[in-house]
Amino acid sequence: MASPFTQTSSDGSQERLPPPPSRPHLITCDAEAIEIAHALAPRLAEGASARDRGRILPWEEIELFTASGLGTLTVPRQFGGPEVSNETLARVFAILAAADASVAQIPQNQFGVLGLVREAASPGQQARIYADILAGHRIGNAGPERHGRAITHVTTQLARTDEGLRLTGQRYYSTGSMFAHWIPTRAVDEAGRPVFVWVRRDAPGVRVVDDWAGFGQTTTASGTVIFEAAPVDAELLIDLTPLATRPGLAGPQSQLIQAAIDAGIAAGAVAAALDFVRTKTRAWPFTVETATQDPYIIGEVGRLEIDLHAAEEVLARAGHTLDRIAAAPVTAESSAEASVAVAEAKILTTEIALEASERLLELAGSSATREGYNLGRFWRDARVHTLHDPVRWKYHLLGNYTLNGALPPRHQWN
Structure with missing residues (x-):
């Protein structure tokens, strides 16, 4: 791996920077x-427990991800990318999250942003x-603000100065920005319009600022980004106003990736659980000779398998639904259908992520709670990641659509 790059911040502190991009494999x-x-x-699974325990940021693992070409998956073919299906995109994230959920979460916002670029950016x-992505650049995310009562509230200000466009504001939950x-x-310009801006x-x-302190997903570096009159690339300024009336799939696709990560945590x-029961769990006294012969453990494993496979199947169906809808002009009705399909997947993957990570400890037994095994990280990761958007609203979305024909609101969490 390349030597760390650093820069000195305005307060005199040193910040680690990612190495310059290098062209990844072309999928x-x-x-x-x-x-x-x-x-x-x-390769991601190796050391995942140690990274979680010591909160060691996965710099090398993110470089491996980028070099593999997986960061380019949604770049359209007309721009030289692989443009894989949404179903494949979900499978990729589930595979990676099963190995290390924190590493899988770090690039999720890159794909959310690329979805918005597809719907709102000009061809130029x-x-x-897209050329930057194919050259190995990574996209982070400066997430929501903490001001205001709604998560969509934005006060980050874009201003025109004699030196060009400058951005000022403070954002949180900025997964991926460290790397x-x-x-x-998102910001507002001097006229109060919502805009999407790009800052190096x-x-x-x-x-x-690496101030993420959640008890799960510990190495995502989902901290704070502070802009202090930071220069903005004027050529990449994107007006978001048209999206208010234009149906699209950026929100459902972003949510599909969230659901895939939860499915991966469950897997x-x-x-x-299977590995621990087979190799370490002792049988309950006077019952059977080995834990793998315990009829209650066998029954619970069967139920977990059914629930996991059901969630994975509904996730795949949601990806297939997005692919079908994307093949035609997207309407308000088809955009709503996509949101509903992904909501169904999000509900089931949330439930199985929490259930499987809890059952893991119950099936494995009291010795599995030893800190050295660090098996609690699965539940901590599941609990933290599934809180990104309240699943209770997915039930409401699904019920209101089914019962009343109400189209879900269009935003990045639907």
């Missing part, structure tokens, strides 16, 4: 994407952004 088809994900997963902007080359974010990670006036927890 050519869906099957190759799945194959590469399976090949990468063991798209060509430039990124570009940090895009190493630009003056940009600080990425990782089930695999860990």
